[in-house]
Amino acid sequence: MQSLAKLSHSLSTGQLRARELVEQALQRIADPNGEGSRAFMTVAAAAARAQADEIDRMRAAGEALPAFAGIPLAIKDLFDVAGEVTCAGSRILANEPPALRDAPVIARLRAAGFIFIGRNTMTEFAFSGLGLNPHYGTPASPFDRATRRLPGGSTSGGAVAVADGMAAASLGTDTGGSCRIPAAFCGIVGFKPTAHRVPRDGVIPLAHSLDSIGPLANSVACCATLDAILRGVTPRPLADVSIREVRLLLPSSLVLNDMDEQVAASFEHAIGELARADIAVSREPLRELLRIPEINSRGGIATAEAYAWHRPLLERYRDQYDPRVANRILKARDLTDNDVREMHDARAEVIEAIERATQGVDALVLPTTPIIPPPMSAFEVDADYMRLNALVLRNPSLANFLDGCAISLPVHRQGAAPVGLMLIGRRGHDARLLAIARTIEAVLNRARI
Template identity: 50%
Template sequence: MSLPPNTLDYWRGELHSGRVSSRELTELALQAALNSSEAQSTFIAVHAATARATADAMDTLRAAGVPLAPLAGIPISIKDLFDENGQVTRAGSIVRNDAAPASRDSIVVERLRQAGAVIIGRTNMTEFAYSGLGLNPHYGTPRNPWDRETGRIPGGSSSGAAISITEGAAVAAIGTDTGGSVRIPSALCGLTGFKPTARRVPDTGVLPLSTSLDSIGPLARSVSCCAQLDAVLSGTSRTDLRPVSLANHRFAIPRTLVFDGIDATVSAAFEAACGTLSKAGARLVEIEVPEFAELAHINRHGGFIAAESWTWHADMLGQREAEYDPRVAVRIRRGAAMRASDYITLLNDRRRWSAGVQQRLADAGCDAFLMPTVPVIAPPIAALRDSDELYTSTNLLILRNPTLFNFVDGCALSLPCHKPGDAPVGLMVAGMHGQDEQILMLGAAIEAAL
């Protein structure tokens, strides 16, 4: 048994009506977290006792007629990067098994608890969040819900976050996104994921990958779910997803880079989605964004991720490298060769590059970018596990489109655009710094049209 696939609004209505209790929801989620086919590779820790206690408390308050917070009694999972009082933050690694438990909750966890969420447990991830594929040699790799027989990647780094939802162990999940780590697993697993402007959600108590690029966002089953979770995480009032007409909006489809290497399934799904949006009145404008083609060269020394992860890992990696995933360790070590001048050049390049991208969007008179989240469907795990060369090339390809909007410090939403039963494909609508509420509203309109 597991949670049936429904939205936050659905479960809130069921709880309010009394048709289901939080304890019943929580028991279904726990059964999936502990006993589903992907349970062992989806969760690093399951909080059965505290989840049941929280659920019972929410049921008691609801029965007494006490006004409840927006997530009251709803099972949520959190990525193994967020500090929880009394829990070890392992970041999907065995290197931190003997680390001291956190002495307090991260701000994200504090806000989830204040909103009444039942935290089911801590989800598996790529070690230290350093890959877009989701493979983990320490805790296993949960299989994508589509084509389980082949065994395909879930996407990363928030791999367990996505699978906790598809397995019915959580209504929604909280992940991090440094180069696509919320949007990639959402796209590959048929979910909706939101990457906010980086500083919209505080990262206090979150183990970092890149302090310049890290952002924190939700994975869920609808744009409305993501907007509600974003409001809790950011401490803002709920984004009003009032209906907007696509006829009043123009979207830029960049023809530079983002379609390179696209497979037939993703291409067909994207083109079909564009046709639907055009019929709904959206104006789709193809543009060139030459800045996109420059990013690989800008990051040629390893970029912010290598420099900033090396700063955090240098001592521990020097002492315990044998315990790291070798594919993670080798990328962290790139930061050791970076000079101060390389980092300063990177900062300057980012400002110039971001201004250029913003100008392209403005010159086209468009409200947002539209593109495939990932240019290929989820590849098989086994081939990537067995070949370093294939792992590296596939990782770069899958990260390529999402990471554009981390570097520009923008906001982006991935939502499903495939036909039911087909391989999951994500459609990304993305905007510039601080346009979070606009992107969520446009995303809701696109979701309704599709």
């Protein structure tokens, strides 16, 4: 689909009707040869058509409408929508009562005029970077569909929905890469804001210290627009950034380990393009990053906080969980309160050390994931699942641990395996990161043809 700005213009000028846009999305979802049945848990076809018809009627009558009225948006199955059950990709919550009210972010998107086309599949309870879901199905990455490769997680269905034109954008969450990994695996843009930037009420948590809410879309500008709406402010054009002002740091510690050939080639080509465009990219060890795997060696903050929330459910319904998800959560059952405090204290120390070490740097630049989407057949053995899950989470989870903002941009050439380039900015410097990302996106898009 086109950008949100172009769709908004086409709708407001009468070049496009909301019903036409909704029908296009629904046709793609219903395509028997597509991934719609696996990318969506529920599809709100009747409601979407009715809303589109009302928007078209109001627009024809000259009535005032929100800027994005009529644009179809997909929602990860973690968000409360009034009258709907929030299952979090699990069978365990399927019989819970429907939500009484919209989550604040849902209410804001609704007020902006978006049409909710359906609820996306996801990794159960958002606890994996791979995107597998044995309960509702796993949609395949757009790349090499014949092989059926993983979409990335946990916002798996949302990324596939955007990549395949089933929605103009999707709403996701990101605790360790859950917006950016699927964006990288599906060749789109995924943004993780500083955690406190967007309210998380009405959203099933994974780890309250790390959770953030972000969009997946076709461009940086689309993500910036949605981020503004999610924060409850009017979207504004991103600031212009001079290329010669941008200072990036490529860490040589940790983040370049275990890259496959496709990622290495596409990423290094992208770094070369940035250098040719006069964007300063320095390479330094940044050894402070090496402390993070050590701190997380017993499961980490995410696992500890997930276990605290899931413990009563696991006691009653453990046999109904995806075993791979349950086993990850249960790694924290032997952690003490003191263990968790020590992890939080160590995290604060690392954040302070990284901030000192990166003074004068706008953002870290690194591969979003060190590998391209693996085939789904690669997970017949649990040990392979754990190894590959840890590998794809390694780089993007750094941004969550550092309480920063981050974005993944596609950098592969057309038709090649999808590869994401990630920028990690300082906490609270989201506007600066988005502006830089748009500048870099323009440079990289010229090199991707």
